[in-house]
Amino acid sequence: MKIYILNKTLEYENNRKAIHNIFKDIEDIISKSEYIFSHLVIDGYDVYGDFNNYFSDNIKSIQEVKVVTKTVKELAQDILLSTIDYIERAVPEIEILANEFYKTPEKETWNKLTQLIEGMNWIMKSFTMIDVDRELKSIVSSYEEWNLYAKDIHELGELIGEFQEMLENQDFISVADILSYEIVPLFNEMKEKLEGLVCEEVTPNDTDRQ
Template sequence: MNIYIQDEVLEFDNDPKITKQIFDAINEYLNKRELKFSHLIIDGISVYENIFTYFSDNINKMEKVEVVLQTITELVNETIITADNYINNAIPLITELAEEFYQQFNDKTWLKLNDLFEGIQWLIESLTQIDSIKNLNEIVNNYEVWNEYVQEVSKLSVIIPELEAVIIGKDVISIGDMLLYEITPAFESMSDKLGFLLPKMGANHVS
């Protein structure tokens, strides 16, 4: 069978035993080029769900497999979904982290704070990438709400240097205060905005 990805063709035997090998090869191709997977078209049939099972069950008679990539819209939507999941999971953890700084902090507390910094950095970077897309107003569900979300994320860019300053000074009470009264409200507001932007999405790999 021939597997078409962009302008390349991968050739494989029609053997059910190598289904995983085939999927690994496709995913390796996608990962190296930072491409996002949408679905497969197998001999003219679009397959969105239970792809591995369908592939394995029909591999003996397959001839042409097309790997369909995500559109810009799908990439934007996936980023919005990821940001929403991260923020909603992070909110209760930030509250717990603040309490640790108030009561009894340790090395793990500082590691958690570092993880939060990395998460915030990702939020800022992903927003910058999306906001630079042309015709973004035609992609997101609500462009006005998107701009409100941008403003909320921008607040983090102001808060972070201030938080870094109190970290350097090892002022643990101030760290707790900033987490609880500045970072948490910003995250809650961001979550509220993203609730109006959430779409339905595909996956970033074939499985």
């Protein structure tokens, strides 16, 4: 099989004994570059995790592997775009969820609330991952707008705390109110800020870095 990584082409035999060396060589090459590992494209299929098992299961048939890498800025932009996409999909579902809490929440209602809280935590963790980067000012298009977004993130964290207190008291009407009148408007404000933060620059295709 052939491995394409950062303008290099590596060749290995198609057997399981080679798997350890494949990933070690990939790690060594990336560690000496300015790029960050993103994922693999294996015979045209995007693979984002469980790489060892994928290789073990398909070792005899794999012909071509492209190692996709990104700069810190590109990775951050991907995170911002993913957050925008999540918010767009979440807002209509939150409105439905609020209506369910105004009535009598059922098992599926609780499952959806759990998923929402997990999504909110993911947004906060994603923010932190970018915010602590020393190159933050070069990553986001507006440092001032990023600080305003940071305030939204702080408010989101406070709302999660309020959720826990309301749920302990089984105050379902207040849960519905916070979903409708605080989470939805906050998500819309966050989306607007994120759209301003996403750079419009055209970046090179990641798979071209071989």
